[in-house]
Amino acid sequence: MPMADHPATPAVVLAGGLAQRMGGGDKPLREIAGRSLLARVIDRLAPQCDTLALNANGDPARFAGFGLPVIADPVDGFPGPLAGVLAGLDWIAAHRPDAEWMLSAPADCPFLPSDLVVRLHQARLDQQADIAVAASAGRSHPVIALWPCRLQIDLRRALLADDIRKVDRFTARYPRAIVEWPVQPFDPFFNANTPEDVAEAERIALRDSR
Ligand SMILES: Nc1nc2c(ncn2[C@@H]2O[C@H](COP(=O)(O)OP(=O)(O)OP(=O)(O)O)[C@@H](O)[C@H]2O)c(=O)[nH]1
Numbered sequence: 001m002p003m004a005d006h007p008a009t010p011a012v013v014l015a016g017g018l019a020q021r022m023g024g025g026d027k028p029l030r031e032i033a034g035r036s037l038l039a040r041v042i043d044r045l046a047p048q049c050d051t052l053a054l055n056a057n058g059d060p061a062r063f064a065g066f067g068l069p070v071i072a073d074p075v076d077g078f079p080g081p082l083a084g085v086l087a088g089l090d091w092i093a094a095h096r097p098d099a100e101w102m103l104s105a106p107a108d109c110p111f112l113p114s115d116l117v118v119r120l121h122q123a124r125l126d127q128q129a130d131i132a133v134a135a136s137a138g139r140s141h142p143v144i145a146l147w148p149c150r151l152q153i154d155l156r157r158a159l160l161a162d163d164i165r166k167v168d169r170f171t172a173r174y175p176r177a178i179v180e181w182p183v184q185p186f187d188p189f190f191n192a193n194t195p196e197d198v199a200e201a202e203r204i205a206l207r208d209s210r
């Protein structure tokens, strides 16, 4: 359910990468202490977002168990996470035309904070920004962001005509709010890219559940 003090915010979970550092395969389905990365991301976002969709290429059947729509990249090849953001904005324009904002988050951040959406909205209001981006330990996380749905047309042009692939390069065109989160007791934007990261995530998950 959306929180009362910010607009209804659908979210797209980006699960479209190659997972090269993990050694390939479906990274979102990798388990951390008995629950997949993707299931953990959904657990974190579902209370904050009023609609969820997955962005992934290939056979959507492998995600059928989540009961969520699976949207493919609107651009061929592996053009990077910006294509996933565009896939989300296209899907929302078609299915949630009432929505003005969209959250994007990667499928490999299993400990997303429970105040993610509320703080991103507050920051873009306070700073009169168009886009709000999450940060921790002084580093921004460009794909964990709140996007105005009206950027759909600009983003398509940037990807297809201007060949922009870096999320930062696109968002730098707009007033941005960078919103910092504390990293204690752990970084809420911990990102599982390698098998070593999976082991570390298991340690965090087991500690957190005690
Ligand atoms: N839609 C889409 N999402 C992508 C693409 N490349 C990366 N992503 C997503 O962007 C987020 C961050 O990317 P990475 O951590 O680099 O994920 P990855 O590409 O699976 O892993 P590496 O190959 O090891 O970089 C993840 O949620 C990915 O699913 C892409 O080509 N299309």
Ligand SMILES: [Mg+2]
Pocket: 106, 108, 191, 192, 193
């Ligand atoms: Mg990653």
